[in-house]
Structure formats: structure tokens, C-alpha cells
Amino acid sequence: MKKKAAALSVYVFFLVVLTACSLGVETTVNPPTAVPAAPSAALSAPPNAAPPPGYEGQTWADMVAAARGQEVNFYMWGGSDLINNWVTGYVAQSVADQYGVTLNVVPVADAPEYINKVLGEKEAGRDSDGSVDLVWINGENFRTMRQGDLLYGRWAQFLPSSIYVNANDPSVTNDFGFPVEGYESPYGKAQFVMIYDSARVAEPPRTIDDLLAWIRANPGKFTYPAPPDFTGSAFVRHVCYWAAGGYEPLLGAFDQAVFDEKLPACYAALNDIEPFLWREGQTYPENRTRQQDLFANGEVYFDMAYNPAEAASLVANGRYPDTTRTFVFDTGTIANTHYVAIPYNSPHKAAAMVVANFLLSPEAQLSKALPDNWGDLPALDPALMPAELQGQFAAIPRDPATLSTEELAAHRLPELQAPWLTAIEQGWETEVLQK
Amino acid sequence: MKDRLRIPLLLAPALVVVVVFFVGGLALALLQSLGYMPIIGRYEVSLDAYRAVLRRPDFYQSLLLTAWIAGVSTAVSTILALLCALALRRAFRGRRIATFIFQLNVPIPHVVGAVGVLFLFSQSGFLARLAYAGGLIREPADFPALVFDPLALGIIFEYVWKATCFIGVILLAVLLSLGESYEDAARTLGAGRWQRFRFVILPLLLPGILSSSILVFAFTFGAFEVPLLLGQRFPSALPVLAYRSYTDVDLNARPEAMAMSVIIALIITILVLGYMRTARWAAGSGQS
Numbered sequence: 010m011k012k013k014a015a016a017l018s019v020y021v022f023f024l025v026v027l028t029a030c031s032l033g034v035e036t037t038v039n040p041p042t043a044v045p046a047a048p049s050a051a052l053s054a055p056p057n058a059a060p061p062p063g064y065e066g067q068t069w070a071d072m073v074a075a076a077r078g079q080e081v082n083f084y085m086w087g088g089s090d091l092i093n094n095w096v097t098g099y100v101a102q103s104v105a106d107q108y109g110v111t112l113n114v115v116p117v118a119d120a121p122e123y124i125n126k127v128l129g130e131k132e133a134g135r136d137s138d139g140s141v142d143l144v145w146i147n148g149e150n151f152r153t154m155r156q157g158d159l160l161y162g163r164w165a166q167f168l169p170s171s172i173y174v175n176a177n178d179p180s181v182t183n184d185f186g187f188p189v190e191g192y193e194s195p196y197g198k199a200q201f202v203m204i205y206d207s208a209r210v211a212e213p214p215r216t217i218d219d220l221l222a223w224i225r226a227n228p229g230k231f232t233y234p235a236p237p238d239f240t241g242s243a244f245v246r247h248v249c250y251w252a253a254g255g256y257e258p259l260l261g262a263f264d265q266a267v268f269d270e271k272l273p274a275c276y277a278a279l280n281d282i283e284p285f286l287w288r289e290g291q292t293y294p295e296n297r298t299r300q301q302d303l304f305a306n307g308e309v310y311f312d313m314a315y316n317p318a319e320a321a322s323l324v325a326n327g328r329y330p331d332t333t334r335t336f337v338f339d340t341g342t343i344a345n346t347h348y349v350a351i352p353y354n355s356p357h358k359a360a361a362m363v364v365a366n367f368l369l370s371p372e373a374q375l376s377k378a379l380p381d382n383w384g385d386l387p388a389l390d391p392a393l394m395p396a397e398l399q400g401q402f403a404a405i406p407r408d409p410a411t412l413s414t415e416e417l418a419a420h421r422l423p424e425l426q427a428p429w430l431t432a433i434e435q436g437w438e439t440e441v442l443q444k
Numbered sequence: 445m446k447d448r449l450r451i452p453l454l455l456a457p458a459l460v461v462v463v464v465f466f467v468g469g470l471a472l473a474l475l476q477s478l479g480y481m482p483i484i485g486r487y488e489v490s491l492d493a494y495r496a497v498l499r500r501p502d503f504y505q506s507l508l509l510t511a512w513i514a515g516v517s518t519a520v521s522t523i524l525a526l527l528c529a530l531a532l533r534r535a536f537r538g539r540r541i542a543t544f545i546f547q548l549n550v551p552i553p554h555v556v557g558a559v560g561v562l563f564l565f566s567q568s569g570f571l572a573r574l575a576y577a578g579g580l581i582r583e584p585a586d587f588p589a590l591v592f593d594p595l596a597l598g599i600i601f602e603y604v605w606k607a608t609c610f611i612g613v614i615l616l617a618v619l620l621s622l623g624e625s626y627e628d629a630a631r632t633l634g635a636g637r638w639q640r641f642r643f644v645i646l647p648l649l650l651p652g653i654l655s656s657s658i659l660v661f662a663f664t665f666g667a668f669e670v671p672l673l674l675g676q677r678f679p680s681a682l683p684v685l686a687y688r689s690y691t692d693v694d695l696n697a698r699p700e701a702m703a704m705s706v707i708i709a710l711i712i713t714i715l716v717l718g719y720m721r722t723a724r725w726a727a728g729s730g731q732s
Contacts, residue, residue, distance in 0.1 A: 295677060
């Protein structure tokens with residue numbers, strides 16, 4: 010009898026713990042901070058911009074009228090509460106108020122999920138009534154969708170907000186070396202930063218050499234998310250740039266000969282540090298979220314992010330300690346642009362373009378740049394704006410955990426073309442993970 | 445005549461779902477595994493994907509790991525379920541509530557269970573924090589690696605936690621429907637506790653044990669979410685490996701993903717068929 014009671018209480022305890030744990034996952038929802046009033050973007054398409062296919066001879070006002078009452082299914086990476094809150098809150102509210110468009114956010118873990126969905130619809134012959142209207146995309150995923158003829162275009166040149174996009178900036182007109190050509194509209198910019206806790210690591214290693222030495226001197230306190238995780242893959246590329254003596258040899262189209270000559274040194278370096286990584290390198294965090302947990306729990310002393318302001322927001326919502334800081338390598342860190350695109354079979358293209366235009370507007374880009382909302386780098390070039398708007402962008406507050414725009418800009422490295430990324434990721438899998 | 449029409453008609457909605465989604469999906473997977481993907485301009489049919497999969501050394505490592513996870517989970521949960529069912533069938537005060545609690549985790553999704561295991565057993569989880577507070581460990585890394593570990597202990601624990609109740613509920617139902625008359629008869633003939641279990645209860649339970657454990661084995665062999673959340677990055681369970689190929693940005697990796705899925709389905713089918721034969725044989729010998 011007593012034994013049963015004991016067994017029973019163990020069970021109850023376990024259930025209680027489970028419930029408590031699941032409650033603990035919930036994070037507080039920050040209402041998006043109010044944005045200083047910004048004049049909304051011009052209400053007509055840029056001069057000489059060709060209307061997108063299917064809307065020949067129409068004006069932007071026609072587009073806005075067609076969009077009213079439509080629903081936009083926006084498929085986006087859903088791994089950040091901060092970003093999710095900004096989109097489902099501020100953006101959804103604004104497009105509903107200003108354009109009568111309902112924004113329906115569908116979170117995904119990784120872009121191939123929606124690519125497979127659109128691909129499946131194409132295979133099934135659903136060419137005009139697809140379920141995906143707008144996707145958050147860049148790099149190899151953009152390339153894959155272009156090659157599968159899964160994207161609608163050219164439309165991005167027609168957005169009124171696009172007048173503030175710098176058409177001469179190769180990092181905006183090329184997405185990981187692949188020409189954009191109006192098939193996607195800029196959404197924001199990102200730059201890789203390393204994250205550390207200044208209370209644990211007084212002076213961070215600012216070169217790859219120093220970092221590798223630090224890892225050897227501090228066994229078990231460093232790891233990186235396993236590629237093809239976006240962030241982990243970027244970390245590996247930094248080591249590869251270092252091993253190749255700079256990014257220059259790896260630029261341009263994929264070249265197997267260069268790969269065979271330069272990359273073995275990169276994998277050798279990563280294998281050399283493996284015994285000194287978290288869990289002796291026997292396993293790696295499956296994704297960035299796991300890496301965040303490890304850093305937040307003090308299991309490892311470094312985190313890394315593709316968003317320079319993310320550390321600050323994680324400090325603000327209490328997940329990371331106040332002493333969290335970021336740094337970039339002296340040799341620079343990789344930067345890129347992210348975009349939104351419209352699948353070829355979206356039934357709500359006008360509304361999707363209206364949402365894309367809103368996302369690119371100075372109003373939304375300013376709101377997005379505020380650390381409490383998201384802290385993403387603007388995709389617009391303030392130099393092209395009227396003075397009043399320039400002032401508002403210059404006045405964006407900056408957290409001590411975020412590096413200054415000047416410091417980031419001075420340490421910017423280009424992204425490689427998508428086939429390089431895939432090759433480096435596959436090489437990591439066979440040469441580092443499985444060895 | 446009327447009945448002959450009525451039964452298939454009544455079954456039709458269920459059969460349509462099974463045929464369209466299950467058989468249809470399987471057929472599509474089979475086609476793609478043979479490299480037939482018109483969408484990216486691949487029309488030729490070949491066994492290349494299967495050859496490529498069978499040449500991958502990590503495929504065999506994953507296969508072994510998956511067999512280990514499914515085998516151990518099934519064995520442990522079957523034994524535990526049997527013990528629990530035997531304990532719960534007797535009348536005792538609070539049996540109703542004990543049975544209720546025993547069945548409580550049947551509707552909890554595996555994903556939730558996996559997250560619970562993560563919170564409890566990871567090196568910065570609840571137990572590790574207790575151990576730290578109690579002065580047993582000095583830093584997170586001192587806590588034994590129970591998730592993301594080479595032996596897949598975290599995955600096995602999650603499966604056992606869930607499957608024990610599942611098998612237990614089935615066995616309990618069988619036990620309760622049997623009643624105590626067989627045992628009483630054996631007792632009057634002088635059978636001891638062990639003899640009553642070994643020669644009366646176990647043979648009667650065997651069909652239930654076999655059919656429920658094969659369900660658990662087939663599920664744990666083919667499920668991917670728990671190994672994805674709790675498993676080591678390499679080697680990973682077979683379904684996780686297939687999923688990674690499926691989500692590879694290179695669409696040409698798809699035939700390999702589909703080939704792996706077809707192989708998983710094939711292995712499970714063979715195992716289930718073999719198991720069913722054993723079950724029939726066991727049921728037959730139990731009755732004689």
C-alpha cells in the first residue's frame with residue numbers, strides 16, 4: 010500500500026514538473042514600442058518602373074485598391090519571439106488599418122518547409138490558388154526557388170518605398186551573388202556578430218587565431234550550431250575565410266579546384282578544436298535556439314547571431330545577463346540582405362505587394378530598427394532620404410550590447426554564392442561531424 | 445445481399461482516406477525515390493538514389509542507432525507495462541485514481557514529452573540545477589550527459605515514459621476482461637504465485653503484449669520528432685536523416701530522402717509481418 014502511494018506521488022511529481030516546465034517556456038510579449046511619426050512613403054510607383062506581370066497599365070493606387078479585403082499568408086522563420094511579436098502586432102495592425110489587408114503569419118522552422126509546400130502545389134497543378142502569398146527569404150533558398158520557377162516577378166521595382174533602396178549597392182541587388190532582378194524586395198540587413206558575457210570573459214578573442222587558442226585553453230566552453238543551421242554555417246564560413254587567407258579566393262562562381270585547395274585547412278582547424286568543444290565535440294547544438302539555451306544556462310561562454318542587435322533584445326527580455334556584449338572579428342564578419350518574395354501561384358499578389366511595400370517603408374524600417382521591437386538593420390539607405398527622415402534614422406537608440414553602425418560597417422565581409430555554401434556545409438558534415 | 449453492400453459502403457469514407465493519403469503518399473514517395481521528378485526536369489527512372497543511400501556509411505550507423513532505440517524502448521516499456529498492469533488489476537483503495545493517473549500521459553504529445561525530458565535531464569536542466577544547489581556538481585558539464593548522448597538515453601526515456609502507459613492500458617483491459625476465474629482455478633489446483641503467472645496469465649496476455657509492443661516498435665522506429673529534439677547530431681536516427689535530406693535546399697537530394705523513407709517503411713513492414721506470424725503462433729500455443 011505504502012509502495013503504491015510512493016509510486017503514485019512520484020508520478021504526480023513528474024506531471025507537475027512537466028506542467029511547470031511547459032509554463033516556463035512562455036515568454037513575455039512586449040508590445041511594439043511607438044514609433045515617432047514618419048511621413049509615409051510616396052504613394053505612387055517610382056517613375057519609369059514597369060508594372061509587374063498581370064498588372065500592365067495599372068498604377069500603384071490600382072494595386073492598393075485591388076489589395077483591400079485580401080488575406081496574405083506570410084510564411085516566415087518563427088524562431089524569434091521578438092520578430093514574431095513585431096510582425097503579428099505592429100505590421101499586421103498597420104496593414105489592416107492602412108490598407109484593409111489581413112496579415113496571416115505562418116511560422117516555419119526553416120525555409121525549405123515553404124519551398125516544399127509551393128513545390129508540392131506546383132506538382133499538383135495548383136498554379137493560381139496556392140496557399141503561400143509572401144515568404145521571408147534569402148540566399149540559397151531564393152536561388153532554389155528561382156531555379157524551380159517558383160517565384161513571381163518582376164515586381165519589387167514597382168513598390169513606392171523602393172525609391173530609398175540604393176540600387177548601386179551590390180549587397181542589395183545581389184542576394185548571395187545571385188541577381189535579385191525584382192523577384193524579391195529588401196526587408197532588412199544582417200551582420201554576423203559574436204556574443205559573450207563580459208562577466209565570464211573579460212577580453213574576447215578578436216581574431217580567429219585568438220578564438221581557436223581560447224577554445225583550447227577553455228575546454229568545453231565553446232560550440233557552434235551544426236550547419237546547415239544558418240548561424241552555425243556562417244560561423245564555419247568565417248573559419249574558412251581565415252583558413253583560405255581571406256574571402257577573396259572563394260568569391261565568384263563555385264570552383265571545385267579552389268575548394269579542394271583551400272577548404273581542407275578549414276576543416277582541419279575545426280577538427281583540431283573538436284576535442285575542446287562542448288561535449289568534446291561528440292555532438293553539436295541542433296540549431297541556434299539550442300545554442301541560445303546553452304549560453305543562457307552558462308554551459309558555453311559564447312553565442313553568435315546574424316542580427317547585431319539580438320543580444321541586446323535578449324538582455325532586455327531577461328534571457329541573457331546584463332553583462333552580455335557583442336564583438337566582430339578584426340578581419341570582419343559576414344553581412345547580407347534579407348528579402349520578401351511572392352510565390353508564382355499566390356492568389357493575393359496585390360495584397361502581398363502592399364505588405365512588402367509597407368515592410369520597406371521608412372515608417373516600418375524605423376520601427377523594425379528599434380531595439381525593443383527587433384533591432385534589425387534597415388534595408389533603406391538613409392543618404393537617399395529627406396533630411397527629416399535621415400535624422401530619425403540617426404536617432405535610433407543603441408544598447409551597450411550592440412555595436413555602432415560605423416563599427417559594423419567598417420568590418421563587413423561579403424557573402425559567398427549559394428553553391429559555395431552548400432559545398433562548405435556538406436564538407437563540414439563529412440569532414441568534421443562524421444570524423 | 446443488403447448487408448454485403450452496406451458494409452463496404454459504411455467503410456468507404458475511412459477507406460478513401462487510407463487509400464488517397466496513405467497509399468497515394470507512399471506511391472508518390474516511391475516514384476520520387478526512383479528519381480522521377482518532372483518539376484526539376486527529371487523523368488528517367490532509376491535505382492540511383494537507393495544505391496547512393498546504401499553506399500552512405502552514416503546510413504548504416506543511423507540504422508543501427510534506430511534499431512537500438514526502438515528495441516530497448518519497446519523491451520523496457522513492455523516489461524514495465526506488464527508489472528504496472530499486474531499491480532493495478534487488484535482491488536485496493538485508490539485504485540481508480542491510480543489507474544487514472546497511470547493513463548494520464550496517453551494523450552500528451554511526444555513533442556511535449558521530449559521538451560519535458562529536455563527540461564529535466566539536460567546538463568542545465570531541473571535535475572542538474574538541484575544537483576548544483578545540493579553541492580553535488582560544480583558546473584553544468586559535471587552532470588552526466590543524459591540527452592544528446594551517444595546511447596540515446598534521453599530518447600529512450602521519453603519513449604518508455606509514453607509507451608509504458610500505452611501498453612499498460614491495453615494489458616490492463618485484457619486482464620480485467622479475463623477476470624480472476626482462471627487464476628482461482630489454478631490456485632485450487634495448487635499453483636503458486638509464479639506458476640500462476642507463468643502458465644496462466646502470461647499465455648493469456650501474450651497476444652495483447654505482442655500486438656501492443658509491435659505498435660510501439662513500429663512507431664519508435666519511424667518517428668522523427670523525439671530523436672530530432674533529444675538526439676545527438678551524428679549519428680542521428682534514420683527518420684531524422686531522411687528528414688534532413690528532404691529539407692536539403694538541393695532538390696536533387698529529394699530522391700535520397702524518399703529512398704530512405706521507403707526503406708524505413710519496408711523494414712517496418714517486414715518486422716510487423718514477422719511479428720504477426722510469431723503472435724499467431726504464440727496465440728495458438730497459448731490456447732493448446
